[in-house]
Structure formats: C-alpha cells, structure tokens
Amino acid sequence: MSTADLIWMNGEFVAWEDAKVHVLTHGLHYGTGVFEGIRAYETAEGPAIFRHRDHLDRLEASAKLYYMDLPFSKDDLREATHELVGRNGFKSCYIRPLVYRGYGPMGLNPLDNPVEAMIACWEWGAYLGEEGKLNGVRARTSSWRRISPDSLIPHSKASGQYLNSVLAKIEAVKSGYEEAILLDDHGHVCEGTGENVFVVKDGVICTPPQTASILDGINRKSVMQIARDLGFEVVERDVARAELALADEVFLTGTAAELTPMRSIDDIEIGPPGEVTRQIQSVFEDALCGRAEQYREWLDVVRVPSRA
Numbered sequence: 001m002s003t004a005d006l007i008w009m010n011g012e013f014v015a016w017e018d019a020k021v022h023v024l025t026h027g028l029h030y031g032t033g034v035f036e037g038i039r040a041y042e043t044a045e046g047p048a049i050f051r052h053r054d055h056l057d058r059l060e061a062s063a064k065l066y067y068m069d070l071p072f073s074k075d076d077l078r079e080a081t082h083e084l085v086g087r088n089g090f091k092s093c094y095i096r097p098l099v100y101r102g103y104g105p106m107g108l109n110p111l112d113n114p115v116e117a118m119i120a121c122w123e124w125g126a127y128l129g130e131e132g133k134l135n136g137v138r139a140r141t142s143s144w145r146r147i148s149p150d151s152l153i154p155h156s157k158a159s160g161q162y163l164n165s166v167l168a169k170i171e172a173v174k175s176g177y178e179e180a181i182l183l184d185d186h187g188h189v190c191e192g193t194g195e196n197v198f199v200v201k202d203g204v205i206c207t208p209p210q211t212a213s214i215l216d217g218i219n220r221k222s223v224m225q226i227a228r229d230l231g232f233e234v235v236e237r238d239v240a241r242a243e244l245a246l247a248d249e250v251f252l253t254g255t256a257a258e259l260t261p262m263r264s265i266d267d268i269e270i271g272p273p274g275e276v277t278r279q280i281q282s283v284f285e286d287a288l289c290g291r292a293e294q295y296r297e298w299l300d301v302v303r304v305p306s307r308a
C-alpha cells in the first residue's frame with residue numbers, strides 16, 4: 001500500500017512505521033473497535049474533507065452502540081485530521097480513524113480496557129478499479145447474509161462486524177467477480193461489502209431502507225439528495241433480489257468506492273452505466289471536488305498549510 005510520513009495515535013503524531021500496538025490489544029482479539037472511512041479531495045481552496053462532521057458523528061454513534069466513549073472530542077479529532085493531512089502533504093487522500101479497546105485485561109468484558117484512537121491517511125485510488133468506476137463492476141449475490149440486528153448492529157461501523165464483509169468479498173473475488181451483494185436476513189437486497197446500492201427502473205431510484213440492515217452511508221445520503229435535486233424520485237424501500245437483474249441501471253456508493261456503476265449481477269447483464277447513473281455521478285464528483293457551489297457546505301477545507 002502507499003504510505004505516509006505520519007500517523008496520529010492517542011494525541012501524538014508518530015512516524016508511520018512506529019504506529020504500533022501490543023499484541024494483546026483487545027480489539028485485535030475480539031474486534032472491539034469502530035472506524036470511519038473518509039476522503040479528502042483536491043479543491044481550488046486546498047484539500048477538503050468530504051462531510052467530515054457527518055463521519056465524526058457516525059464514529060461517535062458507532063462507539064456508543066458498543067459502550068465506548070470517544071477518548072477525544074470530535075473537535076479534537078477534526079483538528080488532528082486537518083493537521084495530519086497537512087503535515088503529510090496530501091492534496092487528496094483516504095482517511096481512516098479507528099477507536100478501539102486497547103491493551104488491558106483479556107476476556108470478553110472490555111469495560112476495563114482503555115479506549116484508544118488513531119487516525120491514518122494515505123493515497124487510495126479507485127477502490128473497485130478505474131475500469132469498474134468507468135464501465136461498471138460485475139457482482140454476484142453472496143451466499144453470506146448481511147449481519148442482522150438479531151446478533152450484531154448493522155448501524156455501527158464496527159471492526160469485528162467486517163468479518164461478514166470479508167467473507168463475502170473473498171467469495172466474490174475467488175469466483176471471479178469484483179463485488180458481492182449481500183441480502184439481509186429477510187432475503188431482500190441489502191448492500192455491497194463496503195457500499196450501499198441503488199436500483200434505477202423507469203426513471204425511479206430505489207435503495208434499501210434503514211431497517212434492511214444497511215450501514216447508513218454518508219455517500220448514500222449525499223447521492224439521494226443530489227438525485228432529488230436533479231428532479232428524480234428517490235424511494236427508500238425493500239428491494240427484491242430479482243429487481244437487481246431486471247433494473248435499467250444499478251450503482252453503488254461508498255467513500256472508498258465513490259459512485260461505481262454495477263453492470264451485471266450473477267452473470268445477468270444489467271448493461272453499461274446508463275444516463276441516470278452518469279448524470280448523478282457527474283454532479284456527485286463535482287460536489288466532492290468543490291465544483292458545485294450548491295454542495296459547498298459538505299466540504300471541510302484543511303487549513304493547515306501543506307508541507308508539500
């Protein structure tokens with residue numbers, strides 16, 4: 001992977017290669033951590049972090065659901081992130097904050113383990129490939145169901161929960177697809193391994209609702225607003241598996257994947273990226289890079305001067 005000079009750990013900036021933890025760190029054994037995936041984009045005003053406050057709010061919400069208090073205030077985390085991006089000299093980058101249960105007593109009760117925090121950033125290109133972003137990815141329906149609220153917390157972006165996504169991703173890649181679509185515990189379409197999903201049919205855009213075990217994606221929210229502003233009808237409702245195959249267009253949204261079209265499901269052709277996808281993708285990319293005045297409030301410009 002591409003690296004950076006510095007990582008922020010518990011209030012201090014340390015060299016990338018020195019950002020280490022003890023092997024008995026609780027989160028390493030039991031997945032007791034919560035994280036975010038954020039991106040900063042190059043804009044005319046300098047690097048700008050997309051919907052930074054929304055990501056920090058979700059980090060806090062994820063932590064709360066696992067009985068953790070953030071060890072630093074959201075303002076402190078925001079400032080640390082600005083300084084990190086600036087001091088690493090990035091114009092654009094992916095940003096990964098993680099709040100986790102640290103080294104302390106072993107065993108399943110984490111309540112006496114310290115809650116620690118780190119933030120890293122690095123340059124990360126098109127998550128599902130440049131080709132995928134341009135022409136669409138091929139996906140399969142996973143044999144793994146998305147975690148259900150019966151046993152875990154789909155609303156929390158928690159580290160241990162990602163074993164579910166990892167299994168689905170391995171299965172997809174080993175069987176020759178770029179991505180997996182997971183169904184929820186009712187057999188309805190839920191989401192990709194790291195993306196929310198949108199289905200376009202007869203000009204109407206549908207996406208699974210909060211109750212379908214999705215992660216409440218920040219790009220999902222942004223794309224819904226952009227689509228409505230463009231005059232499209234956007235409906236949050238359960239989506240049947242067959243609706244993917246029969247859609248006019250399907251696309252995925254996520255911080256890492258941005259807006260990536262999906263061109264087939266289980267070898268059934270949906271088609272190359274269509275008009276609706278293209279139109280939304282274009283405004284979305286303008287919003288990310290500060291070219292859309294209407295969405296300017298989504299950007300948190302990094303004020304720390306870049307070392308570069």
Ligand code: PPE
Nearest residue numbers: 037194195196215217218219220254255256
């Ligand atoms: N669902 C899941 C399960 C998910 O992990 C993500 C983000 C989303 C939906 C979309 O959420 P948002 O980024 O707020 O629009 N996945 C993150 C992790 C990817 C990774 O490989 O790590 C991301 O995109 O940063």
